[in-house]
Amino acid sequence: MAKVGIRDVAKAAQVSVTTVSHALSDAHGSRVNAATRDHVRAVAEELGYAPNRLASGLRNQRSYLLGMVNDQIATTPFAGEMILGAQDAAYERGWLLMMLDTASDPELEKKQINTLLQHQVDGIVYAKMYHQRIATPTELAGVPTVLLDATSDLGSISSVVPDEVAAARTAVRTLIDAGHRTIGFINNIDDIPATHGRFQGYVEALGEAGIDFDPALVATAESRAEGGRIAAQHLLSLPTRPTALFCFSDRMAMGAYQAAGSLGMTIPHDLSVIGIDNLELIAEGLWPGLTTVALPHYGMGRWAVTQLLDEIEASGDEEPVHMIFDCPLVQRGSVAPPLHI
Amino acid sequence: MAKVGIRDVAKAAQVSVTTVSHALSDAHGSRVNAATRDHVRAVAEELGYAPNRLASGLRNQRSYLLGMVNDQIATTPFAGEMILGAQDAAYERGWLLMMLDTASDPELEKKQINTLLQHQVDGIVYAKMYHQRIATPTELAGVPTVLLDATSDLGSISSVVPDEVAAARTAVRTLIDAGHRTIGFINNIDDIPATHGRFQGYVEALGEAGIDFDPALVATAESRAEGGRIAAQHLLSLPTRPTALFCFSDRMAMGAYQAAGSLGMTIPHDLSVIGIDNLELIAEGLWPGLTTVALPHYGMGRWAVTQLLDEIEASGDEEPVHMIFDCPLVQRGSVAPPLHI
DNA sequence: GCTCCTTTGCAAAACGTTTTGTATGTCGCT
DNA sequence: AGCGACATACAAAACGTTTTGCAAAGGAGC
Numbered sequence: 001m002a003k004v005g006i007r008d009v010a011k012a013a014q015v016s017v018t019t020v021s022h023a024l025s026d027a028h029g030s031r032v033n034a035a036t037r038d039h040v041r042a043v044a045e046e047l048g049y050a051p052n053r054l055a056s057g058l059r060n061q062r063s064y065l066l067g068m069v070n071d072q073i074a075t076t077p078f079a080g081e082m083i084l085g086a087q088d089a090a091y092e093r094g095w096l097l098m099m100l101d102t103a104s105d106p107e108l109e110k111k112q113i114n115t116l117l118q119h120q121v122d123g124i125v126y127a128k129m130y131h132q133r134i135a136t137p138t139e140l141a142g143v144p145t146v147l148l149d150a151t152s153d154l155g156s157i158s159s160v161v162p163d164e165v166a167a168a169r170t171a172v173r174t175l176i177d178a179g180h181r182t183i184g185f186i187n188n189i190d191d192i193p194a195t196h197g198r199f200q201g202y203v204e205a206l207g208e209a210g211i212d213f214d215p216a217l218v219a220t221a222e223s224r225a226e227g228g229r230i231a232a233q234h235l236l237s238l239p240t241r242p243t244a245l246f247c248f249s250d251r252m253a254m255g256a257y258q259a260a261g262s263l264g265m266t267i268p269h270d271l272s273v274i275g276i277d278n279l280e281l282i283a284e285g286l287w288p289g290l291t292t293v294a295l296p297h298y299g300m301g302r303w304a305v306t307q308l309l310d311e312i313e314a315s316g317d318e319e320p321v322h323m324i325f326d327c328p329l330v331q332r333g334s335v336a337p338p339l340h341i
Numbered sequence: 342m343a344k345v346g347i348r349d350v351a352k353a354a355q356v357s358v359t360t361v362s363h364a365l366s367d368a369h370g371s372r373v374n375a376a377t378r379d380h381v382r383a384v385a386e387e388l389g390y391a392p393n394r395l396a397s398g399l400r401n402q403r404s405y406l407l408g409m410v411n412d413q414i415a416t417t418p419f420a421g422e423m424i425l426g427a428q429d430a431a432y433e434r435g436w437l438l439m440m441l442d443t444a445s446d447p448e449l450e451k452k453q454i455n456t457l458l459q460h461q462v463d464g465i466v467y468a469k470m471y472h473q474r475i476a477t478p479t480e481l482a483g484v485p486t487v488l489l490d491a492t493s494d495l496g497s498i499s500s501v502v503p504d505e506v507a508a509a510r511t512a513v514r515t516l517i518d519a520g521h522r523t524i525g526f527i528n529n530i531d532d533i534p535a536t537h538g539r540f541q542g543y544v545e546a547l548g549e550a551g552i553d554f555d556p557a558l559v560a561t562a563e564s565r566a567e568g569g570r571i572a573a574q575h576l577l578s579l580p581t582r583p584t585a586l587f588c589f590s591d592r593m594a595m596g597a598y599q600a601a602g603s604l605g606m607t608i609p610h611d612l613s614v615i616g617i618d619n620l621e622l623i624a625e626g627l628w629p630g631l632t633t634v635a636l637p638h639y640g641m642g643r644w645a646v647t648q649l650l651d652e653i654e655a656s657g658d659e660e661p662v663h664m665i666f667d668c669p670l671v672q673r674g675s676v677a678p679p680l681h682i
Numbered sequence: 683g684c685t686c687c688t689t690t691g692c693a694a695a696a697c698g699t700t701t702t703g704t705a706t707g708t709c710g711c712t
Numbered sequence: 713a714g715c716g717a718c719a720t721a722c723a724a725a726a727c728g729t730t731t732t733g734c735a736a737a738g739g740a741g742c
Contacts, residue, residue, distance in 0.1 A: 005728060016692050021730060033690060053460045054399045055728035058697045063395060065439075065460075074425040074639070077418050077622060084415040084442055091441070091453070096460060098406075099440045100432070101425055112432070119394045119406075119437060225626035251626060258628045261602050281418060281622050285566035285592060287599045298415070346698060357722045362700060374720060396698035399727045 004047045013043040020044070024051075057120065066090055066097050066308065067116035067124040069109065073101040076129040077279055078297045082148060085301025086125055093309055095122070106137075113139040123308045126150070127301075131161050131193050144312050148304040149297075151193075151322070158307050160300045160323040164194050167293045167327035168201025168246070169208075171274045174291065174329060175244040176209045179337040180272060183211075184235040184242035186252050188223040198248060198276065216240070223248055228255025236263055236271070243338035244272035250279045253290055253334075268336035278330050289332030296325045345388045354384040361385070365392075398461065407431055407438050407646065408457035408465040410450065414442040417470040418620055419638045423489060426642025427466055434650055436463070447478075454480040464649045467491070468642075472502050472534050485653050489645040490638075492534075492663070499648050501641045501664040505535050508634045508668035509542025509587070510549075512615045515632065515670060516585040517550045520678040521613060524552075525576040525583035527593050529564040539589060539617065557581070564589055569596025577604055577612070584679035585613035591620045594631055594675075609677035619671050630673030637666045 010017040015036065022032045023040035032040075057063040068086055073079045083099065090097045098116060102109035116124060123144035128134065136145070136152045147159035175183050185202045188195045203213050219234050221227030228247055232255060235242055247253040253275035257267060265271050267288060275283065278294035303323055311318050351358040356377065363373045364381035373381075398404040409427055414420045424440065431438045439457060443450040457465060464485035469475065477486070477493045488500035516524050526543045529536045540559075547554050560575050562568030569588055576583055577600060588594040594616035598608060606612050608629060616624065619635035644664055652659050 006730095007728080017729085018692055018694095018731085019690090022691090025730085031690070036690085050455060050459045052399075052728050054395055054404055055697090056730070058393075058395045058399055058699090058727090059729050059731085061697075073428075074421040075621070076421070080415040080417070080420050083424075083440065087414075087440060087442055091456075096439050096441075096456065098437050099424065099428060100437075101428055114391060115432075115437065118391045225628065229628060251622070254626045255628075279622065280416070281592070281620065282626065285595045285623065287566065287570060287596075347700095348698080358699085359701085359722055359724095360720090363721090366700085372720070377720085393698050396727090397700070399729090400698080400700050402727075 003052075004049050006049070006051070009040065009044045009047055009049050012047060013040045015040060061120075063120040063122055064095050065119060065121045066095050066305065067100065067113070067119075067121040068097050068127060069100045069102055069112060069116070069124065070127045070129065071102050071104045072129050073099070077281065078129055078277075078295065081297035082127060082129075082301040085298035085303075086127075086148070086305045087301075089302040089305035090309070093306075095305075095309065097125075097305075109137060110139055113137060117143065123312050125301075125304050125308060127304070131164065133193060144308060146304045146308040146311070148300060155322070156320055158311065158320040158322065160303050160307070160325060161193070162295050162300065162327050163324045164197025165201040165204065167276055167295070168198035169205045170201075170327065170329050171246050171276060171293045172202050172205035173208075174274055174335060175246060175272060176205065176211070178244070178272060178335050180242075180244040181211055181338075182240060182242045182244070183217065184232075184245045185218045186228055186231040186235070186245060186247045186256065187218055187220045188248040188252075189220045189227075190223065194248070202246060214240070217242055221252070223252055225251050225255040225258065228252030229258045230255070232256040232259035233263070236260070236265070244274070244335070247273065247275045250275040250277040250282045250290060250292055253292070254282050254286060257286055257290075268334050270339060272335045272338070274335055276327070283330070283332060286334070288334055291332045291335045292330050293327045294330050295327055300325050344393075345390050346393070347390070350381065350385045350388055350390050353388060354381045356381060402461075404461040404463055405436050406460060406462045407436050407649065408441065408454070408460075408462040409438050409468060410441045410443055410453055410457070410465065411468045411470065412443050412445045413470050414440070418622065419470055419618075419636065422638035423468060423470075423642035426639035426644075427468075427489070427646045428642075430643040430646035431650070434647075436646075436650065438466075438646075450478060451480055454478060458484065464653050466642075466645050466649060468645070472505065474534060485649060487645045487649040487652070489641060496663070497661055499652065499661040499663065501644050501648070501666060502534070503636050503641065503668050504665045505538025506542040506545065508617055508636070509539035510546040511542075511668065511670050512587050512617060512634045513543050513546035514549075515676060516587060516613060516615060517546065517552070519585070519613060519676050521583075521585040522552055522679075523581060523583045523585070524558065525573075525586045526559045527569055527572040527576070527586060527588045527597065528559060528561045529589040529593075530561045530568075531564070536589070543587060555581070558583055562593070564593055566592050566596040566599065569593030570599045571596070573597040573600035574604070577601070577606070585615070585676070588614065588616045591616040591618040591623045591631060591633055594633070595623050595627060598627055598631075609675050611680060613676045613679070615676055617668070624671070624673060627675070629675055632673045632676045633671050634668045635671050636668055641666050 006017050010020045023037040087097045100112045127148035128150040134150050151159045219231035221231040256273050260271050275292040278292045283290040283292050351361045364378040428438045441453045468489035469491040475491050492500045560572035562572040586597050597614050601612050616633040619633045624631040624633050
């Protein structure tokens, strides 16, 4: 079956292409009689007519295409959530998403953005797989853009990031509310917003509860299971042994579980553990399940596209919005009251 | 800066748009003098001219767009690899990928495929997140399509899937080569190709080594950590206790680690474990690292797009190809010779 | 009965390319 | 010198839409 175009519909409905076009778009519906409009629509339906978006895009200067450029799609488990959130929001409003992965290569990134532009994308979601501060690529000047999981030196571009400080506060408060007073913190070693923000949240939550901050209770390592294991082993052999550990990431929490196991401690009876990320694979796989603070990747992806489309459709110079997303607690089984010693 | 079109280049270079078009595409390069061609190219470069793919797509009846429809992008960690492989292959050949997630909803899937078709995609990659046998959606008739991680009732569509049997054989052979003779198998409970294929591979590998197959050494459960833990606890308390466990998935292997730990066994000294999937998050996070057989998602994604583009460019009725991908062993630290008892 | 609106439909131009057909030279050959 | 062959450049049509301007028909007001 050959593709059916608007002229085929026109011929079949015994009207001109103009009338068909008007009949199908309610915007100019007033220019066509209700009866003929219904007739045309019926014929179009019957023929299975679907407008060629390429042609209409050319005519309207609007492609209904959005670009999404990511660094490292593959290596991070968050990507899926962010992409899905973005794609859902786009699809619901009639847009389609074109995904590209720069593999963190600035040269490639340039070329990819230009390719996107050649395809006349109406806007671009510039996504990072973990929260960071970036210099916006110059290619993006002039194209509606929203930053996802990143903030820029230029304040002129809308952006969305998670509230790192609040996330850490939530985690630490959860431990405090369970009765813990000696809370270790296994922090990341990288110089990124999450590291600093979560440290700040940790300190703040302790302060709120009137607990003195003890630098000895903070250990840093690479944000992987191994780093978490080593750091936890260190903290758990301290004279002032913490009864609970707040871990920078679920991966580090996984290491903390291993350390606890090798020291003969059971979670949450002998030790409470809380993480950040809510990586299903880990948080649900661990035994007992890991209580953790979720990074709202789906929601952020959704928000980014929604904001982008709003800006595109308004197309007046809107004020950029800098969104900070809340991070909800996900309770499983790794937090309990401390042992009485 | 307003968009620069081909007529701008023509004006600046003092030639006609025809000449510009010919000068820029080497295909018809013979129709233009080498000198003017270079001149035109220089001018185009200087103006930063990039052709409008929408317009050229309309003219050429080729959009240089590919659709990729997935079930469940977000919930599976494999998605990233498959998407990346597909995207890389597409980009290298000048194509762009439009991603859609059907959330396993057939109604939505139909609509999404139609949306893709409206955008005049040149072909579609129909991807499943785990190997399965499917009925091809009728919407796809007439559109070049390749099945990714799925096979169809119709043999007329090219497809690519992993070699489940060989993957299992590889895993079990690895254990046998290490000296094990009593090898437990923790299998999935779902009725999917992987379940049957891996069981077959397990039996075959035992047979090759002259080991009798013992049904008591096979336990089934849901393919999650919890299922793996329970199944492993069962197998490890058998009178004929296996010295090694072959796990259907890395997630189940994670459960096997937990069972071993709770029984006071250390891996790989007291028990060898091998998985399938090579989920970095788990396989590298476990301690010791999990030896596992990788599912080649990146490679399959790449192959699917490459095949699809070949079929599109040949556009004669090519024979469909049904590809079966090898699954390589990834060695870490969870396999060792059995204890002498 | 005439003018003036309103309703309804159509023809044609436009979006930015690519490609076919044609025109103008220029050269080589007889 | 005359003819054809070739090289080079351009005009125009086409891809499938949307929208503007225009025309015809019908109705209302004077």
